[in-house]
Amino acid sequence: MANFLVIGALALDRPVWLEGGLERGGRMAGRSLEGRLAARLGGGGANAGVALTKAGHHVNLASLVAPDDGGDQSIAMAKAAGLDTTLVGRRPGESRTTLILIEPDGERLVLGLDLDRARLVLPPLPSPADHPAIQPDGVYVRAAFPGADAWAAAAPGPVIVHWPAPTYAGPADVVVCSADDLHPDVLADPFSAARLVFGPRLSAIVVTRGADGACAHTADGQIAAQGPSVQVIDSTGAGDVFAAGLLVALSAGAGLEAALQHACAWGATTVGLPSSAPLDAPAGAYRPFAP
Template sequence: MADFLVIGALALDRPVWLEGRLERGGRMAGRSLMGRLGPRLGGGGANAGVALAKAGHIARLASLASADDGGGESIAMAKAASLDITLVGRRPGASRTTLILIEPDGERLVLGLDFDRARITLPALPSPSDHPEVQPDGVYVRAAYPGSDAWASHSRGPVVVHWPAPTYAGPADVVICSADDLDPGVLASPFEAARAVFGPRLSAIVVTHGAGGASAYSMSAPIIVRAPPAMVIDSTGAGDVFAAGLLEALTAGAGMEAALQHACAWGAVTVGLASSAPVDAGPGAYRPFA
């Protein structure tokens, strides 16, 4: 059992299962959770953290929840999902409403409502100096909240960072990004582009391709791993859980190819669940790296 820290969003997602594909000018029906746009646990930090907890590890979440009832409900759900919420702070303002529009093939569109990034000032996360008992074996920076640099520097093991992360200036051993988020110039030389941002400590960049698997680029030859076959029900959270699986394997001492295979296996489990954070995964669904 390892002690992991995930830095990222904690949220309430409100899923809507659509009867057809989204089309411009179209009209269709949908089904919401509990018939009233009910919430489920979500946010990139919670999604990754729940998978690590399901694998039997200590999963600590460092996040910022709103000061209203919605923030309190998301914290309660995170705690019920076995996440350690000691490092979850509160921010001023109301909760963000996030709709997850899920098409019949499991692809989803994330729709954030009434969110003005320019007007939100985030407080810093609790400091490592205030929590000497927390000594993470590995850290995943999903969202670069103020203070995330200090926690990454406090890690005893690998630091995996979601990229792009414009405000992050801390250490990174591996960065993960979706091919859809990268411009052609970066895709042409991924490792060189990432090292120019993160510095010489960076050992690899992992580029995900959804059902196509993932590729790792470093000073050595690229490594390409195909995703295992999966029945896709809801793809929400699969990228976050992929990152959690990669961190888990690297912390256990896996080489990159084995770590990618492990991460792809965790992602394949996740797309088969009707959830954002994989709270409904059964025992043994996320097998620890061995």
């Protein structure tokens, strides 16, 4: 068992399964959780963290939630899922509603309601100096909360950062991003673009392309990998779990090619589950890395 730190959102998702694909001007019906728009555990930090716990690892989740019933409920769900919430702090404001609109083919649209990012001032995460006992074997920075760079700098293990992350100024060994989030100029030469931001410590940028797999770009070239073919039920959280699988393999000493293949397998497992954070994954679904 390894000890991992995941820095990212802890939230409540409210899924709606649509009877058809989204279409401008269309009209359709949908089905909500429990028939009352009930909430399930979500957020990028929780999605990655739950997969890691399912694989038998200890996970500290560092996040910020509102000081209301929604924040209390998300923390309670995270604890029930086996996540260590010692580093979950509170932020000003109220919890927001996030709808996950899921099409029949498993593709989803994340709809955050009433979020005024310009006015949301976040406090820093709890400091590494105040928690010297937390020494993670690897760190995944899914959301660049204030103070995330301090945890990454203090970590002895590999640091994976979700990119783009405009407010993050800390170290990264590998950055992970979706091709859909990158400007064409960056896609033309991903490694050079990422190196300009993160400096010489960066060894690779991994670009994910959904069902088309992922490609790692390094100073020496490219490495492509493809996950197993599965029926897609809900693609929510697959990118987060992909990064968690990559972290597991790199922390175990895997080379980049083997780590990329391991991450693709974890991502493929996730799209076959009807959840955000993969609480319903069967035992053994997220296998440990084996050389």
